[in-house]
Amino acid sequence: MPNASSWSASSPLLLLWEDSSGTRIFLSLLYAVLAISGTLSNVMVIYLVFSFKKLQTTSNAFIVNGCAADLSVCALWMPQEAVLGLLPPNSSSLRSAEYRLLRGGLLGLGLTVSLASHLLVAFNRYVLITKLPSVYQALYQRKHTGCMIGLSWALALLPVPLLPGLWTLGSAQSDGSSRYTALLLALAVLGQTALLLHCYLGIVRRVRGSAKRVSVLNFHLLHQLPFPAAPPPPRRAQRRLSSVSVLLLCCVFLLGTQPLVWVSLLGFFLRPAPPALQAASWLLLCSLSALNPLLYTWRSEEFRRAARSVLPRAEGPGAAPRPSAAAGAAAAPPCPQLPRRRGTATATATATGSGASAAAAPR
Numbered sequence: 001m002p003n004a005s006s007w008s009a010s011s012p013l014l015l016l017w018e019d020s021s022g023t024r025i026f027l028s029l030l031y032a033v034l035a036i037s038g039t040l041s042n043v044m045v046i047y048l049v050f051s052f053k054k055l056q057t058t059s060n061a062f063i064v065n066g067c068a069a070d071l072s073v074c075a076l077w078m079p080q081e082a083v084l085g086l087l088p089p090n091s092s093s094l095r096s097a098e099y100r101l102l103r104g105g106l107l108g109l110g111l112t113v114s115l116a117s118h119l120l121v122a123f124n125r126y127v128l129i130t131k132l133p134s135v136y137q138a139l140y141q142r143k144h145t146g147c148m149i150g151l152s153w154a155l156a157l158l159p160v161p162l163l164p165g166l167w168t169l170g171s172a173q174s175d176g177s178s179r180y181t182a183l184l185l186a187l188a189v190l191g192q193t194a195l196l197l198h199c200y201l202g203i204v205r206r207v208r209g210s211a212k213r214v215s216v217l218n219f220h221l222l223h224q225l226p227f228p229a230a231p232p233p234p235r236r237a238q239r240r241l242s243s244v245s246v247l248l249l250c251c252v253f254l255l256g257t258q259p260l261v262w263v264s265l266l267g268f269f270l271r272p273a274p275p276a277l278q279a280a281s282w283l284l285l286c287s288l289s290a291l292n293p294l295l296y297t298w299r300s301e302e303f304r305r306a307a308r309s310v311l312p313r314a315e316g317p318g319a320a321p322r323p324s325a326a327a328g329a330a331a332a333p334p335c336p337q338l339p340r341r342r343g344t345a346t347a348t349a350t351a352t353g354s355g356a357s358a359a360a361a362p363r
Contacts, residue, residue: 028085030283031078038074038290042067045293048306055302058140059124063296065149066117069156070289073110077103078286107286112156114289118253119192119199120148121296126199130206179268186264189257196253200246245299252295256288 045067049055080103127136259281263273273281297303 024085027279028082031082031085034287034290035074035078035082038070038078038293041290041293042071042074044307045297045303046071048303048310051310052302052306055306058145059121059128061145061149062117062120062124063293065152066114066121066292066296069110069113069117070292071110072106073114073286073289077107077110109156110289111285113152114292115189115192115257116152116156118292119196120152122196122199126202129203182264183268186261186268189261193254193257193261197250200250204246249295252291253288256284256291260285 046064049060049064124140127139263278263281266273272278
């Protein structure tokens with residue numbers, strides 16, 4: 001029975017080389033599907049934000065930053081993992097320390113910036129909804145937003161040299177350092193998750209407790225700043241649906257991040273988790289890179305309208321084009337005018353007023 005050290009030292013990050021060829025092929029196909037879907041969705045969101053001015057808001061700037069980080073995972077790292085899963089276990093590519101370091105650094109950079117972007121989006125929405133508009137405008141100026149985005153990448157570059165210790169275990173010293181690195185990663189993700197939940201649950205409490213705000217959980221309303229007029233309060237059903245969408249986002253985020261956190265804590269304090277459990281926890285975390293664009297855009301009417309204007313409409317070969325309202329009105333035959341009777345003219349004149357009555361009455 002191979003232990004966790006032999007698994008981590010001699011295999012790709014998430015593929016178990018001891019497993020059967022059927023399992024390896026299945027995991028490779030799964031990575032290929034995630035890579036294709038994640039690349040297309042992240043590229044689409046980035047293209048829409050840069051192409052439509054209504055989408056160029058502060059919140060969407062942080063979303064695009066996360067999509068760029070997720071793109072490095074979906075377009076650069078996942079295809080390599082899918083190909084490496086099809087190679088024989090004794091391939092030189094699997095045992096190259098430099099290549100593992102490159103892939104580990106690429107994955108660590110993408111996931112760190114992606115998690116930081118999650119927190120930036122949540123904090124941006126929290127300030128927008130719970131603070132005064134003047135506070136929001138002072139905090140999220142253009143230069144401040146650029147500094148926040150640059151800081152997320154700068155902070156992500158700091159722990160990159162430490163992240164390969166999570167899976168390159170060759171000696172007792174590296175084994176001990178990897179355990180502390182895994183603990184540091186788990187605590188960082190746990191703290192980030194706590195802040196994110198604090199922001200979103202604060203948003204839900206604010207919306208449920210006050211009817212004076214906009215239906216602010218439709219997160220595309222940032223372009224309406226600086227709030228020239230107070231819109232009508234949201235209806236109860238709309239507030240409930242918005243709260244459900246926020247809670248759904250939090251649940252998906254927890255499902256993607258918490259398994260890795262608790263697997264890492266279990267390996268540090270008790271005993272290393274089975275390799276299959278480690279692989280599943282990493283797989284859930286990496287799948288967030290493919291799901292993030294949908295999580296942040298599926299409720300936005302602006303994103304849906306922009307996507308409909310870009311994507312071609314799928315129509316059958318025999319389907320005739322649907323005529324527009326103006327074309328239908330022009331193509332409709334004129335309605336024949338019936339001769340008016342005296343009683344009809346008098347009733348019409350009475351309904352439309354005294355002036356119309358004088359004009360409609362027969363001479």
